[in-house]
Amino acid sequence: MAIDGKTVRGSRGPHRVATHMVNAWASEAGIALGQLKVDAKSNEITAMPALLDTLAIKGCLVTLDAMGRQKRIANKILKKEADYLLAVKSNQRKLHTELSTYFDDYWSAHPDDAPGTGFTAQDTYVHGH
CATH class of the missing domain: 3.30.420.10 (Ribonuclease H-like superfamily/Ribonuclease H)
Structure with missing residues (x-):
């Protein structure tokens, strides 16, 4: 929802x-x-x-x-x-940086959990992509 x-x-x-x-x-x-x-x-x-x-x-x-x-x-x-x-958008600098660092560190330590090539961090969503 x-x-x-x-x-x-x-x-x-x-x-x-x-x-x-x-x-x-x-x-x-x-x-x-x-x-x-x-x-x-x-x-x-x-x-x-x-x-x-x-x-x-x-x-x-x-x-x-x-x-x-x-x-x-x-x-x-x-x-x-x-x-x-x-x-969370990139213009929320502090929170965005904290979350990016957390996930980058996590995925480095757990490469099997890292998102595949279909994952993209972006501020906009295009329907169907």
């Missing part, structure tokens, strides 16, 4: 603020599991836990982008007996 926030296209106007939504998707099935409008005085970080409260996610892998990388959100996912995968 993927959770991500998006601005609703065409919702911004001369006298109105754009509408932001947080959505939960069953990626493989291609269906929306839930969505929540982000309060005008809030942001995705506060809306994600509220959306998670409405979902039965036990046993799921929940993916989140960098905006969802919050202890409170990760703890909520774990309490609901699910797992999470959080994105």
Whole structure:
């Protein structure tokens, strides 16, 4: 399941603020599991836990982008007996460096666990690749 926030296209106007939504998707099935409008005085970080409260996610892998990388959100996912995968981009220098060093050291010590040639670390994903 993927959770991500998006601005609703065409919702911004001369006298109105754009509408932001947080959505939960069953990626493989291609269906929306839930969505929540982000309060005008809030942001995705506060809306994600509220959306998670409405979902039965036990046993799921929940993916989140960098905006969802919050202890409170990760703890909520774990309490609901699910797992999470959080994105880390190279512009998050300290965390990215720490994780890169950890995995480089691990794979050097455990070459059989190292990712194959199909693995690529990158900041973007192209559908189908």
